[in-house]
Amino acid sequence: MKILLLCNKSPWPPLEGGPIAMNAMVTGLMSAGHQVKVLAVNSNKYGISNESIPEGYRSVTGIEMVYIDLTVRPLPAFFNLFTGKSYHVERFISESFKDALKGILKTDTFDIIQFETLFTSPYLSLIRSMSDARIVLRAHNIEHLIWQRIANGCSNPLKRIYLSHLARTLRRYELDILKKVDGIAAITDKDAEFFRSVAPETPVTSIPFGIPSKDSMELIPVKPANTSPTLFHLGSMNWIPNQEGISWFIRDVWPAINRKFPLLKFHLAGREMPAWIRNININGIVVDGEVPDALKYMQLHSIMIVPLFSGSGIRIKIVEGMLAGKVIITTAIGAEGINYTDGLNILIANDAEGFINAVDKCLNAPGMIENLGQNARKLVMKDHNNEDLMRKISEFYVSIGQ
Numbered sequence: 001m002k003i004l005l006l007c008n009k010s011p012w013p014p015l016e017g018g019p020i021a022m023n024a025m026v027t028g029l030m031s032a033g034h035q036v037k038v039l040a041v042n043s044n045k046y047g048i049s050n051e052s053i054p055e056g057y058r059s060v061t062g063i064e065m066v067y068i069d070l071t072v073r074p075l076p077a078f079f080n081l082f083t084g085k086s087y088h089v090e091r092f093i094s095e096s097f098k099d100a101l102k103g104i105l106k107t108d109t110f111d112i113i114q115f116e117t118l119f120t121s122p123y124l125s126l127i128r129s130m131s132d133a134r135i136v137l138r139a140h141n142i143e144h145l146i147w148q149r150i151a152n153g154c155s156n157p158l159k160r161i162y163l164s165h166l167a168r169t170l171r172r173y174e175l176d177i178l179k180k181v182d183g184i185a186a187i188t189d190k191d192a193e194f195f196r197s198v199a200p201e202t203p204v205t206s207i208p209f210g211i212p213s214k215d216s217m218e219l220i221p222v223k224p225a226n227t228s229p230t231l232f233h234l235g236s237m238n239w240i241p242n243q244e245g246i247s248w249f250i251r252d253v254w255p256a257i258n259r260k261f262p263l264l265k266f267h268l269a270g271r272e273m274p275a276w277i278r279n280i281n282i283n284g285i286v287v288d289g290e291v292p293d294a295l296k297y298m299q300l301h302s303i304m305i306v307p308l309f310s311g312s313g314i315r316i317k318i319v320e321g322m323l324a325g326k327v328i329i330t331t332a333i334g335a336e337g338i339n340y341t342d343g344l345n346i347l348i349a350n351d352a353e354g355f356i357n358a359v360d361k362c363l364n365a366p367g368m369i370e371n372l373g374q375n376a377r378k379l380v381m382k383d384h385n386n387e388d389l390m391r392k393i394s395e396f397y398v399s400i401g402q
Contacts, residue, residue, distance in 0.1 A: 210386030
């Protein structure tokens with residue numbers, strides 16, 4: 001099949017969750033024998049130079065990028081309050097992107113056109129007017145749920161009102177789009193259940209984030225940390241749920257852990273580290289910032305801390321950490337979309353006491369770090385094999401085209 005992927009970020013380089021998931025889709029579809037073309041948003045939030053993309057990747061994907069300034073501007077955000085439209089979505093509407101898409105649709109035909117995330121879907125009407133392709137939404141999250149959870153956790157009353165407004169308008173837009181596409185590829189079974197409940201006429205499948213292949217996974221080295229156990233967090237720090245979770249952990253959890261284990265280190269890594277973290281001066285916390293190789297970084301540490309209380313979909317970095325054989329301590333929200341068993345292949349903690357007890361358990365139970373890590377790796381290799389997932393989505397494309 002010929003497939004056009006519309007991406008809200010460039011899938012290359014795969015440095016954070018969204019691009020990692022999109023790159024797995026691009027490479028997986030091509031490995032399954034499909035022809036793939038990529039049109040991506042290039043922005044101030046995730047800016048990529050064309051030259052930085054390997055020539056071979058550019059050649060096989062025909063990737064085109066269109067710059068959109070996604071800066072949140074106070075005046076447009078204020079006036080948007082009176083339009084009833086989703087400000088999150090409106091920022092992605094661009095004449096330049098529309099022109100690029102028109103040019104592609106004029107010169108080529110496709111069997112499938114896939115929106116990678118909800119934020120490329122404003123071009124649905126244009127596609128319908130120019131193409132007979134079946135349109136699929138690859139839903140990386142239930143987008144409005146993220147913002148509703150953020151609003152619910154906000155202590156500032158005025159900010160909570162505004163965030164709730166953003167969540168409501170995004171929900172209205174999201175539910176409308178779900179009924180207009182030809183198919184939905186959810187990233188988790190739980191998300192798929194929600195989509196079926198609100199858009200019962202639209203075919204839905206569940207395609208988790210995939211790791212390249214069983215053979216490739218066997219070759220990924222899993223090295224135990226060569227020093228005393230350490231805690232770490234690795235994630236994009238321009239994502240609000242990550243910022244909120246780490247702020248909470250440092251404030252409400254770390255002091256007790258530090259008192260109990262004064263030699264234990266907590267390492268923080270990721271893109272777009274905010275100034276308050278970069279300048280932090282708290283005993284035992286080490287800020288490593290952006291790292292060039294996520295897997296190598298994970299291999300230096302033992303226990304991955306993911307304190308998430310908002311968000312949706314699946315956390316790519318947790319799946320990668322499990323593949324690397326790391327112990328993951330996260331919340332029930334953080335583990336959504338993963339077919340885990342608490343205490344066997346992951347540790348679930350939903351409050352400060354839970355995180356403290358989980359760390360204590362790992363550091364005081366001989367062999368627990370190794371056993372949890374090995375079980376986590378086995379789970380990912382079973383459930384997240386990209387070859388199997390690409391066969392499943394290929395069958396889904398055929399079914400919605402009939």
